[in-house]
Each structure stands twice: as C-alpha cells, then as structure tokens.
Amino acid sequence: MSETLPKNNIFKVIGASSLGTLIEWYDFYIFGSLAVIIGHQLFPEDAGASALINTLAIFAAGFIVRPFGALVFGRLGDLIGRKYTFLLTLVLMGGSTFLIGLIPSYKSIGYAAPILVLILRLIQGLALGGEYGGAATYVAEHAPKNRRGFFTSWIQTTATLGLFLSLGVIVITKNILGAETFGDWGWRIPFLLSIVLVVVSIYIRMKMHESPMFSKLKAEGNISKNPLKESFNNKGNFKMVLLALFGATMGQGVIWYTGQFYAQSFLENTCKLDFNDSRYILLWGIAFATPFFVIFGAWSDKVGRKWIMLTGMLLGIIFYRPIYQMFLDDTDFTKIEKADILSSSPITKSVLIEGTQDSLKTVTTKVLLKNGASFNIVQADTISITKGPLPVKEIMRDKVLPTPVFWKFVGLIFFQILLVTMVYGPIAAFLVELFPTKIRYTSMSLPYHIGNGVFGGLVPFIATLIASFAGATPLSGLWYPIGIATLSLIIGTVYLSNKRDENIND
Amino acid sequence: MNALKKFLGVIWMIAGPLAMAFLIVQAIQKVGLTHTEIERTNTILQWAIILFIFFPISIGLVIFGFYAVKGEYDQLPESSEEV
Numbered sequence: 001m002s003e004t005l006p007k008n009n010i011f012k013v014i015g016a017s018s019l020g021t022l023i024e025w026y027d028f029y030i031f032g033s034l035a036v037i038i039g040h041q042l043f044p045e046d047a048g049a050s051a052l053i054n055t056l057a058i059f060a061a062g063f064i065v066r067p068f069g070a071l072v073f074g075r076l077g078d079l080i081g082r083k084y085t086f087l088l089t090l091v092l093m094g095g096s097t098f099l100i101g102l103i104p105s106y107k108s109i110g111y112a113a114p115i116l117v118l119i120l121r122l123i124q125g126l127a128l129g130g131e132y133g134g135a136a137t138y139v140a141e142h143a144p145k146n147r148r149g150f151f152t153s154w155i156q157t158t159a160t161l162g163l164f165l166s167l168g169v170i171v172i173t174k175n176i177l178g179a180e181t182f183g184d185w186g187w188r189i190p191f192l193l194s195i196v197l198v199v200v201s202i203y204i205r206m207k208m209h210e211s212p213m214f215s216k217l218k219a220e221g222n223i224s225k226n227p228l229k230e231s232f233n234n235k236g237n238f239k240m241v242l243l244a245l246f247g248a249t250m251g252q253g254v255i256w257y258t259g260q261f262y263a264q265s266f267l268e269n270t271c272k273l274d275f276n277d278s279r280y281i282l283l284w285g286i287a288f289a290t291p292f293f294v295i296f297g298a299w300s301d302k303v304g305r306k307w308i309m310l311t312g313m314l315l316g317i318i319f320y321r322p323i324y325q326m327f328l329d330d331t332d333f334t335k336i337e338k339a340d341i342l343s344s345s346p347i348t349k350s351v352l353i354e355g356t357q358d359s360l361k362t363v364t365t366k367v368l369l370k371n372g373a374s375f376n377i378v379q380a381d382t383i384s385i386t387k388g389p390l391p392v393k394e395i396m397r398d399k400v401l402p403t404p405v406f407w408k409f410v411g412l413i414f415f416q417i418l419l420v421t422m423v424y425g426p427i428a429a430f431l432v433e434l435f436p437t438k439i440r441y442t443s444m445s446l447p448y449h450i451g452n453g454v455f456g457g458l459v460p461f462i463a464t465l466i467a468s469f470a471g472a473t474p475l476s477g478l479w480y481p482i483g484i485a486t487l488s489l490i491i492g493t494v495y496l497s498n499k500r501d502e503n504i505n506d
Numbered sequence: 507m508n509a510l511k512k513f514l515g516v517i518w519m520i521a522g523p524l525a526m527a528f529l530i531v532q533a534i535q536k537v538g539l540t541h542t543e544i545e546r547t548n549t550i551l552q553w554a555i556i557l558f559i560f561f562p563i564s565i566g567l568v569i570f571g572f573y574a575v576k577g578e579y580d581q582l583p584e585s586s587e588e589v
Contacts (some may be wrong), residue, residue: 061555246518494510494511494514
C-alpha cells in the first residue's frame with residue numbers, strides 16, 4: 001500500500017491493537033480455564049458429569065455467537081470505521097466478564113445463575129466476534145504489502161498470550177488463596193480483574209487513528225452502504241467466504257482448540273492430573289511455542305500462506321492419537337508396584353448429606369512414589385438409611401508427574417501449539433488478502449469466526465460428549481478434530497491458491 | 507485439477523445432507539439412551555445445539571459443492587478486483 005507507516009508507527013499500531021485483543025482473549029478464556037469450578041457453582045451438586053458438559057456448552061455458546069458478532073460489528077466497522085467499532089467491542093467484553101465475576105451461585109439463585117452467565121457469555125461471544133476481524137484488518141491495512149504476514153502475526157500471538165495470561169492469573173490467585181477458598185469465591189477474582197485491564201486498553205485505543213485505507217474510502221465517499229448485502233449477495237464474495245471457511249479456517253479452528261483447550265481438559269479431566277500441574281504444562285508449552293506465530297507469519301510472506309497452514313493440519317491429523325495415547329499411558333498409575341511407593345497416608349472424613357439422613361464417608365489416601373510422583377486415591381462410601389450401603393466409588397486423582405514425564409508432556413503440548421502457530425500465524429494475512437477493503441471487516445470475520453468459534457470452540461464440548469458415549473474410549477473424542485481437519489486439508493489442497501494478493505488497497 | 511475440483515464438488519453436495527442425516531440418527535440414538543446407560547450427559551438440549559449449529563453449515567457445504575461443480579473455483583481471483 002502506498003500509505004505504509006514508518007516502522008516505529010506500525011509497531012504502535014500493532015501494540016495498541018494487540019493489547020486490546022489480548023485482553024479480549026483473556027476475558028474469553030478464563031471461563032474455559034475454570035470450567036470445572038464454575039460447573040460446581042452454577043449447577044446442582046448432584047449434577048455429576050453433566051455439570052462439566054453443561055458448563056462446556058455455555059463456554060461453547062460464546063463461540064457459537066461469534067459469527068453473529070462478526071456480522072453485526074463487521075458491518076459497523078465497514079460503515080463507521082475500524083477504530084470506534086473495536087472500542088465498543090472492548091467495553092462489551094470487559095463489562096460482561098466483570099459481571100460474570102459477580103453472579104451468585106446455584107445455591108443462592110437456582111437456575112437463574114447459569115442462565116445469567118449464559119447471557120453474559122453470549123455478549124462476550126458477540127464482542128469477540130467483532131473484535132478480531134477489526135484488529136487484523138486494522139494492522140494489515142497499515143502494513144507494507146511484502147510483510148503483511150509478519151505484522152499481522154503479532155495480532156495472532158494475542159490469542160495464545162490471552163490464554164497464557166488467564167492461566168497465569170488463575171494459578172497465582174489459587175496459590176495465594178488456597179484451593180478451598182479459590183473454589184469457594186476466589187475464582188471470581190480473575191473475572192473482576194478484567195475491568196482494570198479494559199480501562200487501560202480503552203485509554204490506549206482512544207489514541208489510535210482510523211485505518212488509512214478506510215479513511216481514504218470515506219473521503220472518496222466509497223464506503224459500502226450495506227456491507228452484509230455486498231458480502232453475501234455477491235456470488236463472487238460469497239464463494240470466497242465459503243472457500244475460506246471450508247478450505248482454511250475450519251481446519252485451523254479445530255487444530256487450535258485441540259492443542260490449547262482440549263489438551264488441558266484431557267489432562268485435567270481424563271488423565272486426572274493435578275490442577276496446577278496441568279496448567280504449568282500448558283504455560284510452558286505456550287511460552288516456548290508463541291514466537292513461532294511470528295516466525296511462520298514472516299515465512300508466509302516468502303513462501304505463501306497455503307502450505308504452511310495445510311502442513312499444520314496434516315501433522316495434527318497424523319499425531320493427535322499417538323500424543324493423547326502417551327498422555328494416558330504416562331498417567332496410568334494403576335500398575336505401580338508396592339516397592340515404588342514411598343509413603344501412603346489415608347485421611348477419613350464423614351459428612352451428613354444435606355436434606356437426608358444419609359452420610360458420605362470419604363477416605364483420601366495421599367500416595368507418594370519414589371520417582372517424585374504423587375496422587376490421591378479417593379474412596380467415596382455413601383451410607384444410606386433407606387437403601388442400605390451403596391457401592392463404594394474409588395477414583396485416582398490430583399496426579400503430580402515425575403519431573404522427566406512433566407517435561408515430556410510440556411514437549412507434547414509444545415508440539416501441539418507449534419501446529420497452532422503454523423495454521424494460525426499466517427491466517428490473518430491470508431484472509432485480509434482474500435477480500436476487498438470496503439467489505440473486508442464483514443467478509444473475513446465470518447469465515448474466521450465460524451471456523452474458530454463454531455468448529456474450534458466446540459472441540460472440548462463435542463469431544464467430551466463423544467468420549468461419554470457407551471463403548472467409547474478416552475481417545476474417541478479426537479475423531480471430531482481429526483475428521484474436520486482432514487476435510488479442510490482436502491478442500492484446501494485442491495481449491496486454495498498459494499498466490500498472495502499484493503494489492504489489498506481496493 | 508479442474509476436473510478433480512468438479513468431481514469433489516459432487517462429493518460435497520452429497521456429504522452435506524449425509525452429515526446431517528448422520529447427526530440426526532446419532533441424536534435420536536444417544537438421547538434415547540440418556541436415562542438408561544449414561545449419566546445425564548447426552549441430553550436433548552446438547553444435541554439440539556449440535557443440530558442447530560451444523561444444519562446451516564451443511565447447507566453451506568452443499569452450496570460450496572454446487573459452486574465447485576459449476577466451475578466457480580477453476581480460476582481463483584488473483585487480485586481483489588477480480589472478486
């Protein structure tokens with residue numbers, strides 16, 4: 001583009017755009033990172049596995065409405081400009097997150113609690129739907145044409161860094177307050193903290209200028225009067241929206257959410273890893289892999305976007321099942337010998353079950369192994385006055401890994417996030433180059449958010465649901481991301497072009 | 507390559523309705539099992555969400571296949587002006 005900014009200015013543009021986007025991702029992800037605790041707060045105590053699945057469904061609802069946010073705010077962005085639109089999305093996102101932190105629990109207001117959270121989650125989804133397309137468009141429209149992949153990849157890092165920030169805040173808060181207080185009310189702090197971050201970001205964004213390309217269109221009176229109609233009534237645009245969705249963003253979305261979310265859910269809920277251990281593993285994996293967003297983004301400026309993204313999908317298809325099998329094998333402590341045990345100390349607790357004459361006896365045995373690993377065996381024994389003794393339930397949980405296995409898991413998570421950087425690093429530049437300026441915000445946002453929000457955001461929910469089917473194995477849930485990535489890989493290979501559209505100033 | 511694009515277009519046009527039929531059958535089977543074998547997980551609401559979301563997407567896949575069969579993707583635009 002002719003109006004390319006000097007290098008220090010473009011980094012100001014990237015910094016201001018990225019900070020707001022990072023905060024929006026932080027807001028969006030703390031909910032997913034706290035799904036288990038929020039599930040206990042929002043649903044009845046006897047809800048069992050359905051509390052987690054319903055909470056994941058509320059989490060997914062935020063993703064599902066993202067395409068609608070993309071349409072609503074994308075239209076606003078193409079009509080009134082990029083700057084004011086994503087100021088609005090930032091306020092909506094921060095406000096909703098803050099309010100989630102104030103919602104009373106199921107015990108206080110019954111099913112009004114999950115309904116209110118669902119409504120706020122929907123607002124979060126709409127806001128995020130409007131945010132990302134704006135930030136990516138804004139940066140791309142400021143960037144030099146031969147370095148668009150490099151500059152937009154900085155925006156791409158914010159999604160992962162937002163997750164990193166959310167995990168970091170959660171782990172620190174929990175370690176300061178202790179597990180019991182955190183589960184009781186401390187989980188609200190990461191939500192409430194969001195308001196501070198949003199105020200800072202709004203201050204920075206107020207100082208930003210409108211995109212030069214949008215300003216030029218506005219000055220020339222060429223702003224689209226109805227970007228929705230132009231995007232989707234025009235066959236030429238609509239066919240590219242479909243191609244972007246099925247050939248790129250759909251596969252990219254499932255690779256992203258498998259590597260960053262399903263992996264954590266799998267480690268915590270299926271492998272029964274300790275709360276902190278599962279998050280530390282992810283934090284290290286993210287820290288090592290994040291620079292690769294920029295590396296692959298910059299590389300895509302030289303070799304094109306297509307094959308980098310499709311290679312990421314192919315590697316996910318090939319390696320997901322072996323990786324998750326390793327997670328299962330290395331956390332299977334059922335075959336340990338007595339000689340491996342360093343110490344074992346049982347603690348017994350008995351409590352009356354509220355509203356009944358029954359009592360629940362739990363025996364928690366903390367087992368330490370000689371290799372540094374530890375875990376708890378929890379035996380729950382319900383003594384019912386009316387039904388007599390019920391079957392004893394025994395689970396092994398809170399597993400802490402020995403150091404070599406911990407770092408092996410960090411390596412496996414790193415590899416999955418490396419695949420995320422391959423599919424996600426170049427995608428903003430790829431989408432920006434696919435659509436003309438006056439309908440870009442609207443057109444690129446829709447396939448991005450259907451691919452990521454719907455296909456990707458549903459990974460934890462659908463994969464957990466599939467794994468709950470009768471006869472399913474813990475790895476059965478992986479067929480969903482593998483199937484979607486395979487379909488996207490085939491469509492992308494056959495239909496996508498590797499050529500870059502250098503002139504996006506049209 | 508263009509012949510392959512068109513051939514696969516037919517596959518996508520068939521795959522859209524097939525995927526929906528598969529999901530509807532799965533929903534009926536799994537919701538039916540809810541009270542007997544599975545602990546309150548495969549509920550009507552959860553499956554309704556899945557069907558509601560994937561129905562328009564399967565229609566999109568059919569339209570994508572239709573465009574492919576018509577040769578709309580034989581020559582992709584190399585600049586935004588051609589879109």
